[in-house]
Amino acid sequence: MANASKSFGRWFHQLGSPKWFYQKSAKWLPWLWIATAVLLAFGLYYSLFASPVDYQQGNSVRIMYIHVPAAALSMVGYLAMAICAVIGMVWKMKMSFMAMRAIAPVGALFTFICLFTGSLWGIPTWGTWWEWDARMTSELVLLFLYLGFIALHSSFNDRSKADNAAAILALVGAINIPIIYGSVKWWNTLHQAYSVTKKGAIAPEMQTPLFIMIAGFYLLFAIMVIIRLRLEIMNREAKSKWLQEVIS
Amino acid sequence: MKAHRKKKLITILTALVLLSSAVGLLLFAIGDYADAFYEPTKVVNGEAPLNKTVRVGGLVVDGSVNRSSDSLYVEFDITDNQESITITFDKSLPDLFREGQGIMAEGKLIDNKTLKATKVLAKHDEQYMPPEIADTLKKSHQDGVNKMKDQQSKEKGDY
Numbered sequence: 326m327a328n329a330s331k332s333f334g335r336w337f338h339q340l341g342s343p344k345w346f347y348q349k350s351a352k353w354l355p356w357l358w359i360a361t362a363v364l365l366a367f368g369l370y371y372s373l374f375a376s377p378v379d380y381q382q383g384n385s386v387r388i389m390y391i392h393v394p395a396a397a398l399s400m401v402g403y404l405a406m407a408i409c410a411v412i413g414m415v416w417k418m419k420m421s422f423m424a425m426r427a428i429a430p431v432g433a434l435f436t437f438i439c440l441f442t443g444s445l446w447g448i449p450t451w452g453t454w455w456e457w458d459a460r461m462t463s464e465l466v467l468l469f470l471y472l473g474f475i476a477l478h479s480s481f482n483d484r485s486k487a488d489n490a491a492a493i494l495a496l497v498g499a500i501n502i503p504i505i506y507g508s509v510k511w512w513n514t515l516h517q518a519y520s521v522t523k524k525g526a527i528a529p530e531m532q533t534p535l536f537i538m539i540a541g542f543y544l545l546f547a548i549m550v551i552i553r554l555r556l557e558i559m560n561r562e563a564k565s566k567w568l569q570e571v572i573s
Numbered sequence: 574m575k576a577h578r579k580k581k582l583i584t585i586l587t588a589l590v591l592l593s594s595a596v597g598l599l600l601f602a603i604g605d606y607a608d609a610f611y612e613p614t615k616v617v618n619g620e621a622p623l624n625k626t627v628r629v630g631g632l633v634v635d636g637s638v639n640r641s642s643d644s645l646y647v648e649f650d651i652t653d654n655q656e657s658i659t660i661t662f663d664k665s666l667p668d669l670f671r672e673g674q675g676i677m678a679e680g681k682l683i684d685n686k687t688l689k690a691t692k693v694l695a696k697h698d699e700q701y702m703p704p705e706i707a708d709t710l711k712k713s714h715q716d717g718v719n720k721m722k723d724q725q726s727k728e729k730g731d732y
Contacts, residue, residue, distance in 0.1 A: 377705075382697065386701060411585060415581050449668065451694045451695055451696070452667030452692075453694050456609065459608075511600070512605075513630060515694060517698055520699040520700075526700055526701065528701060528703060531701050
């Protein structure tokens with residue numbers, strides 16, 4: 326136990342070091358790219374060609390394989406941002422605020438993909454691309470929270486003020502995540518209820534490609550955040566000696 | 574953990590708890606107002622306003638769909654398994670519209686039993702499966718129903 330907490334402490338400490346992360350992540354990236362490419366290539370083939378049509382929706386069910394992973398990451402991304410905000414505020418870890426800032430545009434992108442594919446899916450199935458129900462509205466609020474975070478952060482000249490103000494928004498906005506998740510249960514909505522977390526709701530031959538796509542989207546999200554975080558480190562540590570040595 | 578960090582963490586957690594309670598209360602107060610539609614029971618009980626644009630939702634009752642032979646005009650009932658109301662509509666219905674399917678209709682309530690719809694949307698449920706499985710399920714359900722009927726008639730014969 327003591328050993329585990331010690332090694333966690335070390336890992337936490339290392340992750341807090343921009344130098345350590347910058348050097349290590351360069352080695353992780355190629356492997357992450359390979360894993361992502363394999364998962365997404367296989368997942369896309371499986372979901373778009375090899376999986377069956379739906380008994381009611383026909384081929385338009387295939388939009389699910391993009392929509393659901395994007396939706397999952399849009400929420401997980403925001404939670405990650407909020408956790409980074411707490412760590413940054415309490416432990417004053419500069420890497421944490423950098424990660425928070427790196428996540429925001431990536432999360433916004435995935436939220437947009439979720440809303441866009443949802444609209445595309447809505448046209449053939451519901452007969453409308455938008456309806457102000459609780460699920461869609463709260464997901465749209467999530468997009469505005471991401472954009473608000475980006476705008477707020479860039480509106481300060483002083484970096485540490487920007488970090489702190491944006492961290493508060495990240496934390497407060499996190500309340501929207503359980504609302505998005507619970508919306509289909511608490512209120513009646515045009516959007517259907519839980520499928521992914523409900524056992525037996527999705528036939529196995531559709532669930533497998535869906536889970537592969539979700540895994541692929543997680544890795545893709547991680548890659549995009551790592552790349553942005555490396556840029557953020559370069560930006561903030563531009564004057565540090567180690568970075569100048571690494572670059573030259 | 575160092576004292577000042579602990580203090581800060583406690584402050585943040587307290588703020589978060591207070592904020593969540595505030596939002597929780599707010600959502601509790603909003604309650605049904607955030608519903609996308611009224612269920613037939615609410616309409617029949619007069620909870621939905623008449624002659625105002627409202628949305629209602631429910632399952633299309635089996636055998637209730639009456640199509641006009643010379644126009645798009647259609648009448649059907651929707652139910653929440655307690656009460657049912659009639660929807661009238663004169664435009665084309667969405668592809669997923671069928672008996673037993675969940676739908677949402679927007680329009681004006683003429684009385685607490687009838688909605689004149691201007692828009693009909695199809696809901697779909699959280700079940701996803703290939704057609705073959707849906708057929709098998711339907712068939713085994715039908716077999717089960719027949720078996721039960723057989724058994725019932727047999728039992729009746731016994732008496």
